[in-house]
Amino acid sequence: MVKRLTNIGNSLGLIIERPILDLLGIDQETDLEITTDGKGLFVEPVKLAKKERALRSGKRMMKTHAETLKKLAE
Numbered sequence: 001m002v003k004r005l006t007n008i009g010n011s012l013g014l015i016i017e018r019p020i021l022d023l024l025g026i027d028q029e030t031d032l033e034i035t036t037d038g039k040g041l042f043v044e045p046v047k048l049a050k051k052e053r054a055l056r057s058g059k060r061m062m063k064t065h066a067e068t069l070k071k072l073a074e
Contacts, residue, residue, distance in 0.1 A: 005012035
């Protein structure tokens, strides 16, 4: 899907069609996390974004401390 930004006052906005909002469970009250990798924008409901960050953090911790965790498990 190709979209263009729309003027909204002094800003620009992106209109998201109802079927996509319904698919993602997003409405006007949903807080969104907007991030970038320098090449694109990523928009996620806050619940999903926080969960994903927690999972990535846990995986990184487990990789960094794999030997210590293995010894503790024994």
